[in-house]
Amino acid sequence: MAALTEEQALLQEQAKSWVREEAPVAKFREMRDSGSEHGFDKATWASMAEMGWAGILVPEEYGGVDLGYLTFGVVLEELGRQLTASPLFASGLVGTSALVLSGSDAQKQAWLPRVAEGSAILTLAVDEGPRHAPSATGLVAEEKDGGFVLRGSKTHVLEGGSADAFVVVARTGGEPSSDAGISLFLVEADARGVSRQRLVTADSRGHARVDFDGVEVGSEALIGTRNEGAPVLHAVLDRARAGLGAEMMGVASQSFDMTLDYLKNRVQFGQVIGSFQGLGHRAAGLYTEMELARSCVEAALQALDREADDVPALCSLSKCKAGEFVHHMTNEMIQMHGGIGMTDEFDAGLYLKRARVLEATYGNPAFHRDRYATLKGF
Amino acid sequence: MTDPSAELEAFRAEVRTWIEQNFPKSLAGRAGALMGGETIDDSQREALEWGKRLGAKGWATPTWPAEYGGGGLSQTQARVLNQELDRAGAFNPLVRTTGMGITMVGPTILEYGTEDQKQRHIPRICRGEVFWSLGYSEPNAGSDLASLQTRAEDAGDHWVVNGQKTWTSGADISDWCGVLVRTDPDAPKRDGISFLMIDMNQPGIETRPIRLIGGASPFCETFFNDARAEKNEMLGEMNAGWTVGKRLLQHERQSQTGATSGLGGGPRKSLGDLAKEYVGVDEQGRLADPDLRARVTDQMMEAKAHALTLARIAAEARGNAKVSAAASIMKNAASTIAQKRAELSLEIMGSQGLGWEGEGFEKSELDAVRNWLSGKAMSIYGGSFEIQNNIIAKNILGLPENTQRG
Ligand SMILES: Cc1cc2nc3c(=O)[nH]c(=O)nc-3n(C[C@H](O)[C@H](O)[C@H](O)COP(=O)(O)OP(=O)(O)OC[C@H]3O[C@@H](n4cnc5c(N)ncnc54)[C@H](O)[C@@H]3O)c2cc1C
Numbered sequence: 001m002a003a004l005t006e007e008q009a010l011l012q013e014q015a016k017s018w019v020r021e022e023a024p025v026a027k028f029r030e031m032r033d034s035g036s037e038h039g040f041d042k043a044t045w046a047s048m049a050e051m052g053w054a055g056i057l058v059p060e061e062y063g064g065v066d067l068g069y070l071t072f073g074v075v076l077e078e079l080g081r082q083l084t085a086s087p088l089f090a091s092g093l094v095g096t097s098a099l100v101l102s103g104s105d106a107q108k109q110a111w112l113p114r115v116a117e118g119s120a121i122l123t124l125a126v127d128e129g130p131r132h133a134p135s136a137t138g139l140v141a142e143e144k145d146g147g148f149v150l151r152g153s154k155t156h157v158l159e160g161g162s163a164d165a166f167v168v169v170a171r172t173g174g175e176p177s178s179d180a181g182i183s184l185f186l187v188e189a190d191a192r193g194v195s196r197q198r199l200v201t202a203d204s205r206g207h208a209r210v211d212f213d214g215v216e217v218g219s220e221a222l223i224g225t226r227n228e229g230a231p232v233l234h235a236v237l238d239r240a241r242a243g244l245g246a247e248m249m250g251v252a253s254q255s256f257d258m259t260l261d262y263l264k265n266r267v268q269f270g271q272v273i274g275s276f277q278g279l280g281h282r283a284a285g286l287y288t289e290m291e292l293a294r295s296c297v298e299a300a301l302q303a304l305d306r307e308a309d310d311v312p313a314l315c316s317l318s319k320c321k322a323g324e325f326v327h328h329m330t331n332e333m334i335q336m337h338g339g340i341g342m343t344d345e346f347d348a349g350l351y352l353k354r355a356r357v358l359e360a361t362y363g364n365p366a367f368h369r370d371r372y373a374t375l376k377g378f
Numbered sequence: 379m380t381d382p383s384a385e386l387e388a389f390r391a392e393v394r395t396w397i398e399q400n401f402p403k404s405l406a407g408r409a410g411a412l413m414g415g416e417t418i419d420d421s422q423r424e425a426l427e428w429g430k431r432l433g434a435k436g437w438a439t440p441t442w443p444a445e446y447g448g449g450g451l452s453q454t455q456a457r458v459l460n461q462e463l464d465r466a467g468a469f470n471p472l473v474r475t476t477g478m479g480i481t482m483v484g485p486t487i488l489e490y491g492t493e494d495q496k497q498r499h500i501p502r503i504c505r506g507e508v509f510w511s512l513g514y515s516e517p518n519a520g521s522d523l524a525s526l527q528t529r530a531e532d533a534g535d536h537w538v539v540n541g542q543k544t545w546t547s548g549a550d551i552s553d554w555c556g557v558l559v560r561t562d563p564d565a566p567k568r569d570g571i572s573f574l575m576i577d578m579n580q581p582g583i584e585t586r587p588i589r590l591i592g593g594a595s596p597f598c599e600t601f602f603n604d605a606r607a608e609k610n611e612m613l614g615e616m617n618a619g620w621t622v623g624k625r626l627l628q629h630e631r632q633s634q635t636g637a638t639s640g641l642g643g644g645p646r647k648s649l650g651d652l653a654k655e656y657v658g659v660d661e662q663g664r665l666a667d668p669d670l671r672a673r674v675t676d677q678m679m680e681a682k683a684h685a686l687t688l689a690r691i692a693a694e695a696r697g698n699a700k701v702s703a704a705a706s707i708m709k710n711a712a713s714t715i716a717q718k719r720a721e722l723s724l725e726i727m728g729s730q731g732l733g734w735e736g737e738g739f740e741k742s743e744l745d746a747v748r749n750w751l752s753g754k755a756m757s758i759y760g761g762s763f764e765i766q767n768n769i770i771a772k773n774i775l776g777l778p779e780n781t782q783r784g
Contacts, residue, residue: 130656130728155738156729200736202747207729209738268522278764327721334591334754338520338762339545342590342755349591349751356724357732364725366669 015078032204038162039206049118062112069304073246080250090158095122102224125154141170160208179230184223202353238315245297245318252326320368406467429471438472447504472506479510481633511552513543530559549598572619592751635708713756720750
């Protein structure tokens with residue numbers, strides 16, 4: 001990444017060597033093959049927390065280091081490179097940003113210090129159907145005795161099986177599919193009426209369906225203002241998208257490096273296959289795409305740190321371009337490796353599967369093209 | 379004078395009656411479900427039984443000569459047979475259960491085999507009694523197949539084979555394997571290769587299944603340690619294996635042009651219908667996501683153009699059953715279109731199109747993911763996408779080879 005501060009550069013080095021030594025893709029494979037219940041290795045997660053990564057976005061008064069989104073992105077990219085599995089993104093970025101942006105002091109006090117030290121996992125429960133549609137929330141929160149009762153289901157909740165609490169997107173009013181009337185609630189996973197079912201996905205990570213069957217919460221569970229949760233939700237999602245952009249850059253750059261290495265070493269017809277123009281030109285094209293996508297991702301992360309006006313457009317841009325690139329890159333990785341790319345023993349398939357999950361999470365490229373057009377006023 | 383169209387209609391009636399009497403209706407339209415899975419249940423046993431009947435009639439290999447157990451049908455009659463099978467939702471299980479027997483090995487034996495080889499091998503393929511694999515690729519000889527190192531030495535009354543093959547589909551379950559071996563190490567690469575048919579049930583052959591990214595293990599590393607091949611099992615002349623082997627590959631490409639799905643069994647749900655189901659429509663009935671709508675349309679148009687081209691090639695080549703260079707074009711088109719379709723299916727299903735196993739996903743959703751993964755191989759096997767393009771550039775367009783060797 002370009003234009004890093006000294007601190008960020010140091011963290012990048014730390015992340016790079018830690019991931020390479022402690023959490024390389026072989027470790028992810030081990031986790032997958034062990035049939036891990038939550039889709040990550042506890043010890044790996046503990047050492048990430050120990051290094052303070054879960055508190056990168058948490059303000060100092062709540063036990064974090066408050067280093068911002070570009071810093072978080074630097075770490076996520078390194079994790080993406082080796083497919084390191086953990087709740088860091090869901091908890092330290094998505095869940096945390098909801099509380100940082102809109103939580104009450106009591107909510108922050110109760111959760112952020114634990115999130116920062118990695119002893120609690122916080123995640124966002126937003127989508128209810130197979131396609132990302134944040135404003136289409138149908139989960140209802142009805143007022144009762146000064147509190148609320150939540151009824152409905154959320155699907156593909158990241159780290160939904162291991163989370164200690166959910167930021168739940170609920171409808172307290174307004175028309176279906178409208179932003180008006182959306183509220184956010186902080187609901188503990190062991191609250192009565194919450195149940196979850198693991199979803200075993202192609203990327204072997206921790207996704208779950210979570211049902212809220214008449215879950216009663218007090219008014220203190222409301223995050224921010226009743227019926228006015230939508231702007232916060234969109235801001236949280238944009239932060240999440242920028243983070244996903246960084247992770248996708250990691251997955252894609254590693255795929256690029258592995259492929260380039262293969263082009264330089266695999267010999268057929270008495271020459272390295274990279275000398276065939278049919279492959280060399282495509283590698284050059286992928287490299288170009290990679291550089292363009294990287295600029296978008298960095299710009300989105302920097303805009304978040306600057307609290308710039310064009311955050312939504314840049315986050316959609318970055319989610320779209322990084323998503324398109326990781327899609328193309330993982331397909332080309334398989335193709336250019338020939339038979340070996342199709343084998344489970346080789347890592348290419350792991351990157352391919354993770355890529356498709358990242359592409360779809362919080363809006364695929366088509367979703368973000370549409371949103372970009374809307375933001376640009378056409 | 380007999381009226382050819384009346385004759386054909388009589389044949390159609392005969393076929394229809396035969397299918398009605400022999401094809402279990404419970405299997406209709408279930409080719410994919412029945413011929414894919416790894417375990418065998420009752421309806422799969424029924425499918426195998428149906429395959430036996432089809433094989434005994436010779437109709438699993440409709441255009442092969444009747445004297446060797448084929449159907450002895452003309453191309454036109456075979457088309458009628460296919461139409462009727464499709465109409466009944468029936469399919470040809472033997473395309474799968476003979477491995478590469480029907481699609482590749484059989485046609486090549488019919489073309490190059492001795493009378494003795496035809497009599498010994500062809501009827502067993504027609505009846506679906508043997509599973510054939512193909513040992514071409516080696517760790518260092520993939521696209522550059524002519525670099526293969528596995529060698530066969532003359533031991534008087536038989537050949538002794540030593541070496542390693544890789545990516546051998548179905549080697550672990552095959553009865554016979556068509557193996558390209560080096561018989562003259564001193565000749566120029568392509569001139570020292572022979573095609574041997576090797577009985578896989580012997581101690582000199584070891585197979586190690588390799589798991590694919592889609593989870594299944596259909597291919598293997600295959601090791602030959604002083605394996606034995608009989609003298610009468612060389613297909614074609616000694617040291618002419620390159621020609622025989624290439625011819626077989628043309629049959630492979632032909633089978634991958636999309637001209638024959640290989641399974642039949644009725645139409646799949648169109649991408650458009652799938653998208654309507656998952657994405658929904660607006661007031662005018664248009665897909666709710668216009669971006670997706672445009673890309674689905676694009677894929678459907680390409681698929682239609684491909685189908686029309688196949689039909690045009692068939693019309694132009696009527697009566698001439700030879701496989702041509704067109705197979706290279708059509709193989710690349712077919713794999714591109716199929717892979718695009720698989721990607722779009724996943725995108726349409728959204729997070730439901732990312733499941734691996736277990737609860738929370740429909741079987742059709744899990745199948746879509748596995749098919750998406752296994753379909754990535756279409757542009758790798760049978761001569762990769764790039765190798766087909768090299769062939770098109772060189773053999774069809776007459777462009778010089780330049781640095782694009784091979
Ligand atoms: C699912 C599956 C089943 C298979 N089944 C069988 C089987 O039953 N029997 C069998 O013998 N083999 C089988 N194969 C092997 C298959 O034929 C080879 O994988 C294929 O020939 C490519 O060889 P390779 O894997 O060594 O890749 P390589 O030849 O190393 O190719 C690597 C990359 O370089 C490209 N490349 C190579 N040469 C050139 C060139 N001159 N110009 C431009 N690009 C080039 C390739 O297209 C590819 O993208 C199977 C493969 C798969 C994936």
